[in-house]
Amino acid sequence: MLKELQEKGIIKCEQYNEMPIRVExxxxxxxxxxxxxxxxxxDWVAKHSPKDLYTGRHFDKVHADDFK
Incomplete structure (x- = not known):
């Protein structure tokens, strides 16, 4: 999958000459x-997931009104 994303120009890969080999x-x-x-x-997932299940970074933004 990473190779495919790289071929499509979505991500880039940088390999370092270190031991152990490091790739970013x-x-x-x-x-x-x-x-x-x-x-x-x-945001859609957070809005449509049970509040006790979803804990992603968008949870507070999407459910802010629920805690007022």
Missing amino acids: YSLTKEGRSLLPVMDAMS
């Missing part, structure tokens, strides 16, 4: 353009 993956500009879409999907 990061989003490209194209990949970062997907963040609003991923945030919207995460």
Whole structure:
């Protein structure tokens, strides 16, 4: 899957000449353009999940009105 994302230009891979070998993956500009879409999907999941089940980073934003 990582290789496919790399081929599509969504992520980039940087390998370091260290022992043990270290590899870092990061989003490209194209990949970062997907963040609003991923945030919207995460918000939807938080909104449609039981409050006692979901604990993602969007939980407080989506359920803020429930705790007033």
